[in-house]
Amino acid sequence: MQLAVSLNIIEGVELITNQLILGQNVTLDLFGGKISQIPEAINVDLIAESGVKASIAEFLPKLPKQSIDQIIVSNPQAYFLEYAAPVLKIGGRLYINSTKRNPFGKLPSVEIIEQLGLKVLQENAPLDTRFINQKFTRETPRNDGTLEIPLSA
Numbered sequence: 001m002q003l004a005v006s007l008n009i010i011e012g013v014e015l016i017t018n019q020l021i022l023g024q025n026v027t028l029d030l031f032g033g034k035i036s037q038i039p040e041a042i043n044v045d046l047i048a049e050s051g052v053k054a055s056i057a058e059f060l061p062k063l064p065k066q067s068i069d070q071i072i073v074s075n076p077q078a079y080f081l082e083y084a085a086p087v088l089k090i091g092g093r094l095y096i097n098s099t100k101r102n103p104f105g106k107l108p109s110v111e112i113i114e115q116l117g118l119k120v121l122q123e124n125a126p127l128d129t130r131f132i133n134q135k136f137t138r139e140t141p142r143n144d145g146t147l148e149i150p151l152s153a
Contacts, residue, residue, distance in 0.1 A: 004050060005050065006048050006049050006050060006051065006052075006053045007051070007052045007053065008052075008053060008054070009052065009054045009058060009059050009062065011052075012042070012044070012051075012052030012054060012059060013059075013062045013063060015042070015052075016042065016063060016067070016068075017064070020064065020067055025069040025070075026042065026067065026068050026069055026070075027040050027041040027042065027068075027069060027070040027071070027072065028041060028042050028044055028068055028070070028071050028072065029041035029042065029043045029044065029051070029072045029073075029074055030044050030045070030056055030071060030072070030073045030074070030076065030080055030084065031044075031045055031056070031073060031074050031075060031076050031077050031078075031080075032044065032045050032048070032051060032072075032074050033045055033047065033048075033074070034047055034048065034049040034050070035048075035049060035050040035051075036050065036051055036074075037074070037131075037133070038072050038074075038130070038131070041070075041072055044056060044059055044060075055078075056078065056080050056083050056084075057078070057083055060083040060084060060086075060087050061083060061086075063087045064087070065086050065087060066086070066087065066088065066089050066090060066092075067087055067089065068087045068088050068089060068092060069089055069092050069093075070092060070093050070094075070095070071084050071087075071088055071092070071093075071094045071095070072094075072095045072097065072131075073094070073095065073096045073097065073098070073105075074097050075097065075098050075099055075102055075105065076096070076098060076102065076104035076105055077104060078104060079104060080104070081108065081112075081113075081116055081118070082116065085116035085117055085118055086117075088118075094118065095128060095131070097127065097131050107120060107123060
């Protein structure tokens with residue numbers, strides 16, 4: 001669900017709660033940037049111009065436990081699993097799309113994953129076709145002046 005406006009934490013929780021009451025599936029795009037590149041997702045980012053403008057650590061604990069169908073994490077900027085795991089439905093899916101050098105895109109040990117109630121289905125898998133047009137960018141340009149990070153990275 002693409003939003004054309006930026007919501008605060010309270011408005012974001014209300015939006016998601018209303019969707020859940022209506023029996024709608026909820027997909028979150030964590031760290032989606034200014035505007036999510038995932039059409040069906042609600043963007044959650046500190047710089048969101050569309051979606052919920054909030055930190056993951058402040059926002060996710062306010063959502064009902066086991067309420068979110070899918071969480072897509074776009075090149076995370078901070079640790080997020082401890083906040084995402086409790087709100088993910090049993091049988092829900094968590095996708096982590098991250099560049100190879102991003103330390104927050106790396107999975108912790110199997111022991112920690114299991115303690116969070118999660119199970120790894122695929123690791124280092126090819127990019128899901130839904131995300132093939134997703135672009136990753138840098139905050140500061142490379143030496144050649146480019147901001148975009150190639151998908152091969």
